[in-house]
Amino acid sequence: MFQPNNMFGNNNQLLDMVHQAPENEMGLIRGDDESVGDQSGDEEQDPNQPSNKKKRYHRHTQQQIREMESFFKDCPHPDDKQRKELGRRLNLEPLQVKFWFQNKRTQMKSQHERHENSQLRNENERLRAENMRYKDALRNATCPTCGGPATVGDMSLDEQNIRIENIRLREEIDRISATAAKYVSNKPVLSYPHLSVPVASRAVDLGVGNLGPQTGLAAEAYGSGDLLSSPNLVPTEAEKPMVIELAVAAMEELVRMAHAGEPLWMSSTENSLEGLNEDEYMRTFACGLGPKPLGLKTEASRESAVVIMNPMNLVKIFMDVNQWTSVFSSIVSRAITLDVFSTGVAGNYNGALQVMTAEIQVPSPVVPTREIYFVRYCKQHADGIWAVVDVSLDSLRPNIFRSRRRPSGCLIQDLANGYSKVTWVEHVEIDDRNVHTIYKPLVNSGVAFGARRWVTTLDRQCERLARLMANNMPPGDTGVIPEGRKSMLKLAERMVMSFYNGVGASTTHTWTLLSGNGDDVRIMTRKSINDPGRPPGIVISASTALWLPVLPKRIFDFFTDLTGRNEWDILSNGGHVQEIAYIASGRDPGNSVSLIRVRPTQANQPNMLILQESIVDSTGFYIVYAPVDVVAMNVVLGGGDPNYVALLPSGFAILPDGPNYQASGVPVAGSGGTLITVAFQILVDSTPTAKLTLGAVTTVTNLISCTIEKIKGTLLGVGA
CATH class of the missing domain: 3.30.530.20 (START domain)
Structure with missing residues (x-):
């Protein structure tokens, strides 16, 4: 069996090698406020005589240090142009600026490595002590039934734990050895920019009841019990x-x-x-x-x-x-x-x-x-x-x-x-x-x-x-300030997640199939109470799936074309549609977040704002949108918290009907067609305790059927 005592002796040697590594692979570090200066050329010296002259060092002023520290936070690797500009502003030579940034980067790297090595020491000490406890327990462990060693199969439980710990210790030694090898061989350790990922809360939309018997409609409810969170799935010690x-x-x-x-x-x-x-x-x-x-x-x-x-x-x-x-x-x-x-x-x-x-x-x-x-x-x-x-x-x-x-x-x-x-x-x-x-x-x-x-x-x-x-405003983004840009992207992210939650066949949903008007529409209801992300009341999620003999890209272009939005969007109601803000969310032009304003045809009606995100990748297209409150959206555009903006997203999932792809990776139909899922979320009553009526269900099903007919009439009426 692997012996941890010998291992930790070698480990300490490796850590000593790390601490003895050169401080600066690009030159001697003189501190945050010093950098190597050029030798003075005012005095002549006999070239045959050995030079006793020492290099002079330039000590930066506190103002210069503060300026370079501030610049370093945003750009630790300035280019030649930036170094010249910074040197001109601080009355320094570009070479002095270059040396300062080299020294600063090396110092930051050394501090990081020292901190990491300290963590490794503490972790190894903890593992060694834990390993010793397992060894002691193994010597003394007895079975309460027979008085013999406690075993699981042919191996005692404590011996199994020791082997697991030894595997972890070996992997730790490999990591330390790799780190030490970098220093011993004088190879630079590259550091790459890190992207922090926001932890998003994910609330699952639960169906809170079914609709009961429906007059004139064939109803079929389906869904299963929740197995995923069963405590019986947690593995036992054995x-x-x-x-x-x-x-x-x-x-x-x-x-x-x-x-x-x-x-x-x-x-x-x-x-x-x-x-x-x-x-x-x-x-x-x-x-x-x-x-x-x-x-x-x-x-x-x-x-x-x-x-x-x-x-x-x-x-x-x-x-x-x-x-x-x-x-x-x-x-x-x-x-x-x-x-x-x-x-x-x-x-x-x-x-x-x-x-x-x-x-x-x-x-x-x-x-x-x-x-x-x-x-x-x-x-x-x-x-x-x-x-x-x-x-x-x-x-x-x-x-x-x-x-x-x-x-x-x-x-x-x-x-x-x-x-x-x-x-x-x-x-x-x-x-x-x-x-x-x-x-x-x-x-x-x-x-x-x-x-x-x-x-x-x-x-x-x-x-x-x-x-x-990104801290800077990318070219092409319009209608938002940098702070508002981030808040708008976060709000759109929550909208899209809510759409996916509300349209899928998760076992937490109870969908009811309603057959009428030639379309199969699935209905799910839920109650929203004290949810800052949704309006309070009874919400209906309605969804249907259909096949169209049209390429997916053409359907996506049809939905994202604002000039033709009145042809399918009931919300626009014939009003003038205008994009007032645009944010690119990917390198493909189809990946974007937009804020759309709908000006009504009648003067006494208020303007409507619609938040929309369009999504493109090599497996499909998605368009998700939701009406948003004007006052709340102004707060978001100013950089305010987007979590309290109420959203009920609707949208389309546009997928190819088969596996074929163009050389560019854009999906096309396997037989020239497209699979479309159309989904709406609608507030039918603002009182959460109210009862759902058949009239509300009929209205929603008629709405989704009318939208489908408009889409079919426009896309198929002009030739596919």
Whole structure:
């Protein structure tokens, strides 16, 4: 067995090497207020005589230091032009400014490393003491029944814990060794800009009742009990060793799957997606989760992309359930952390392991969500490379979930300038018999739930977060000040999340199917009481799905064209529509947040404001909008808190009806058509205690049917 006593002796030597490393890889540090100056050329010196002259040092004034400190906070790497301008303003030579910034960067790096090494020392001391306690407990542990050693299988419980701790200690030593090697070899440690990710609260919309019998309408209610938060899913102490072993094996499989080529992965000429060779997979990973259960179908895909976020912040997103559901709100309808085995070591997520449940969705009520019960494990494999893997725990609670996730997740490789390369593997076995007929080609292709959708969503959200955190006003944004720009983006983010929550087939929803007027409309009700993000009263969510023989891009352009908004938007009511604010939320022009003003046709009616976000990626298009109060929106535009603006979002999810793609990555229809989900959220009574009437339901269903007819008449009437 691995002996921790010898390990910590070597560890102290490595830490000593770190502290003895050169202070400055680019020159000697003289302090915050000093920098090396040029030698004076006023005095001549015999070149044959040795020079006794010392270099002079320039001591900066307090005003110069304050100015450069302030500039350093915003720009630690000034270019030549900035150094010249700063030197002119402070009466310094550009070379003096350059030396000061070099010294300041090196000093900040040294302080950071010293702080990190102190944390590592404390963490290792704690682990060593804990390891010793386990060893003592192992010597003295007895079984209360027979008086012999306490065991779990062939290994005692304390011995199992010691082995787990030793694995963590080995990984810690590897990290320290890598850090020390950087200093010993005099290689610079690069620092990349970090993007902080806001933790968004995620309130799940619950259906609070059904509508009862409906006269003249065929009603069908569906929904299931909430299994995701069941306390019976928390692993017992006896099950934890098996969970850990499964996670470690899944991590190894994920890494191999991410790097493997043919014959394991086969490229498709139809849609540029990589497909899995199932026979080769079973030969390569015969000792995994075992054979596929009867009745389940395999979906497996792999995709890579470069995203604008560093690995540490990406790992933080995956290991924080709130951030994960926020970033992937179009895919993850809800998620719960049931148990945390480990939070990692030394202040990061290396070795973090937790048991979770989640629902995976397509934004449509006619595609059932996929409930999964899994363990998530994070590990740093090498300098700058991280991996996060999920694997189902259905063997612990068999016959409960009809979705099984074989080792899936992503490898994250650190690139320059705060970018990362993400390679995603998605491998599931599911029962898709309840998927609506018109969505089956999309689901069967693997596009609806596959790796491409995860990666493109992550890429788009990273772009959005980068623009949210930007301090300067990007070119093209109009109608807002920098503070108002951030508040407006946050308000739009909450609006979009509410739309996804209200339109999907989550098991927390109780949808009622109403068949009438030739369309199948699904209705859900909820009561809003003391919710600062929604108006109080009874809210109806109405949704329907349809297929149109028109390309998705054309439908998206139709909805985003303000000149034709009166052709489908009931809210505009024939008024003049004008965009008064615009914010780009991604590099694609289709990703944007807008504030739209509708001027009524009658002079005695007030103006209406509509907040709208349009979303584009290589798997689909989305348009979400909501009417907003004029006074509240003025507060937001001034940089005020957007959390108290009441929103009831409506919108469209526009997806291709099959897996085919153009070379540019823009989705097109598999057979020339598009799947559209149309959803409205409407306040039908401002009193939360009021009873829902049949008249209100009829009004809402007529509204959505009228909107569908307007869309069909405009798009199909001019030729598809």
